Amino acid sequence: MEQEKKVLLDAANIVKTYGKGEGKVEALKDVSLKIYDGELLTILGSSGSGKSTLLNILGGMDRPDSGSVMVDGKDMCSFNDRQLTDYRRRQIGFVFQSFNLIAELTARENVAMTADTAGNPRIVEEVFDMVGLTEKMKSYPTQLSGGQQQRVSIARALAKNPQLLLCDEPTGALDSDTGKQILIELEKLVRKHGRTVVVVTHTQEIGKMSDRVIKVKNGRIVKEIHNEHPVSAESIEW
Numbered sequence: 592m593e594q595e596k597k598v599l600l601d602a603a604n605i606v607k608t609y610g611k612g613e614g615k616v617e618a619l620k621d622v623s624l625k626i627y628d629g630e631l632l633t634i635l636g637s638s639g640s641g642k643s644t645l646l647n648i649l650g651g652m653d654r655p656d657s658g659s660v661m662v663d664g665k666d667m668c669s670f671n672d673r674q675l676t677d678y679r680r681r682q683i684g685f686v687f688q689s690f691n692l693i694a695e696l697t698a699r700e701n702v703a704m705t706a707d708t709a710g711n712p713r714i715v716e717e718v719f720d721m722v723g724l725t726e727k728m729k730s731y732p733t734q735l736s737g738g739q740q741q742r743v744s745i746a747r748a749l750a751k752n753p754q755l756l757l758c759d760e761p762t763g764a765l766d767s768d769t770g771k772q773i774l775i776e777l778e779k780l781v782r783k784h785g786r787t788v789v790v791v792t793h794t795q796e797i798g799k800m801s802d803r804v805i806k807v808k809n810g811r812i813v814k815e816i817h818n819e820h821p822v823s824a825e826s827i828e829w
């Protein structure tokens with residue numbers, strides 16, 4: 592019999608609308624989604640389908656109009672701003688689609704700053720090695736290519752060493768080889784270290800390494816696939 596899986600996050604009936612009147616966009620329309628402890632989950636969907644909106648809500652970066660996100664028996668939506676910041680700081684690693692690096696800090700300082708506030712951080716030099724960017728630690732974001740900035744942003748999330756890592760297009764700005772290296776690191780976090788990783792992507796191939804794939808379309812979950820035998824990140828080509 593299958594063991595009962597522990598639910599890390601339980602989002603129910605999430606609605607999120609931007610703007611109003613003519614310009615109103617219903618980014619999420621009644622989305623319900625559980626994230627299980629120790630899984631590798633891919634959220635797939637075309638541009639504008641609502642993936643980033645959903646990830647931002649799960650990570651406590653944004654609030655839904657209605658619905659609930661239960662974490663440790665509490666509804667995150669009822670948290671005040673300080674509680675929400677606390678939750679993000681303590682429990683969540685976030686790789687942003689737009690990197691969100693601080694321009695005035697070097698790559699190393701960007702990563703170290705996040706590691707400093709984490710409960711159980713990794714060593715900064717180690718995470719730079721993991722993303723293959725040791726020689727750029729002293730560079731500022733504007734001195735780095737898009738792919739290098741993306742790797743700094745991944746290093747920052749890895750340094751925090753959180754139980755839940757939310758990644759928005761983590762390979763979007765990377766060539767296939769570097770992207771694969773990142774996927775291998777994400778896979779290791781789940782398979783070797785028991786962490787939980789959610790990857791948002793357009794790239795269908797990434798779904799193959801996941802335990803579960805959720806397809807989002809027009810602000811709704813339209814499909815859910817369970818992968819009994821995920822392939823290794825090593826074998827993924829795109």
Ligand SMILES: Nc1ncnc2c1ncn2[C@@H]1O[C@H](COP(=O)(O)OP(=O)(O)OP(=O)(O)O)[C@@H](O)[C@H]1O
Nearest residue numbers: 609610616618636637638639640641642643644645
């Ligand atoms: N701050 C905002 N203000 C107004 N509309 C927004 C805002 N953020 C997102 N939207 C709209 O909400 C919808 C969902 O956007 P979202 O960024 O979640 O899509 P996505 O699936 O992440 O797309 P992509 O793959 O291009 O990153 C889109 O129609 C988008 O235009």
Ligand SMILES: [Mg+2]
Nearest residue numbers: 642643644688
């Ligand atoms: Mg997006």
